[in-house]
Amino acid sequence: MLSTSGESAAERVYREVKAQILTNGIAGGELISEGDVATRCAVSRTPVREAFLRLEAEGWMRLYPKRGALVVPISDREARDVVEARALLEEHAVRGIAGHAADRVALAGQLGDNVAAHSAVDPDDLAEFSRLDVEFHQLIVSAGDNPLLADFYVSLGERHRRMTTSSVHRNTAVASRILDDHRALLADIERGDADAFAAAVVVHLAGVHDLRDVTTTLRGRQ
Template identity: 70%
Template sequence: MLHTSAESAAERVYAEVKERILTNEIAGGELISEGEIASKCSVSRTPVREAFLRLETEGWMRLYPKRGALVVPIGDREKRDVVDARRLLEGHAVRSVTSRPAAVAELAERLRDNLAAHRRADATDVAEFSRLDAAFHQLIAAAGDNPLLADFYTTLGERHRRMTIASVHRDAGVAARILADHLDLLGAIEAADADRFDHLLAGHLAGVHDLPGEPA
């Protein structure tokens, strides 16, 4: 029973700290301590240590004995890798969808529902905004009718969310750009124009995530 309780505490700390990293509440480059997190989560240091080890294994932080844990910042290489993967997967999905008129109509309807929810969302709720942004793109990836690729795309979701939140914090105008770009992407899908979708997606991702050397 005690073992199960300890596991539950470590899992809770892991989830809470990871969410704070994803939502930029704990910013990249920040050094945090076991004691600080133990106090905030009302637990002993043992589950915090276990959670930190797991987060280090997943690449979210680096541990420094007697100093604390450094939250790994989002680097240009990571941004490029995530964006490259998203362009490949979403572009492939749209090319598959455009050959099936019924699938185009179904995807367009779901994307319109997402955009409506996006417009209704509280503009100051960055976490919800980023969730809806990720959902928009996940709908596109899932429509490609390839479960393996859709599942792989889902694994990018956490990095996608973190990058979007960081971009919105960096520039308040990014949120409006995302909504405008999503409407354009929807238009390309409705027109069954996969080449235009690829072009728009490249500009959208480069602009939102401020990729060096890429056209915004």
């Protein structure tokens, strides 16, 4: 049941269902019904219908009258596009601070705190594990001191988070890889080695999301 608050029932249903989609509680390709969601959330079908329409407009669902709502799976194209955009933005940020020791130290401190918190989280807690994964990468882009690029990267955050939870859910070994890779990326930043970081972040993102062709494409651009 959803908690009581000042927000509308439709808003609460929207948040609940979207959170389930982003954390793989409702998997891509799954068909869900207004009635089931209304029962689970203890609301009528009207706010559920409103929430579904909003989720469809954002691209998370496709609605089928009298059948339900299909949660749109992550397509190979979407995954490649998100990973390519992330790698390019992170490389740009790290190259921007590579020659500035104070900026590197500040970022390294933030990333170190993130890695410590991330290491303490049970990978089965997909919501928190994926949130900290997103935070690690957003900290890097924010350090580039370009608000427009940082805002764009934040807009990728929900897709990033959904991809991470899907990857960890599919293969539990991915969680350990993410943490090991983050420690290595942090070390590259501490050394100011932008070239090493650029190569490593491509391998990291492509490996976590099992996108081998992206590694080849992005290495060709470096």
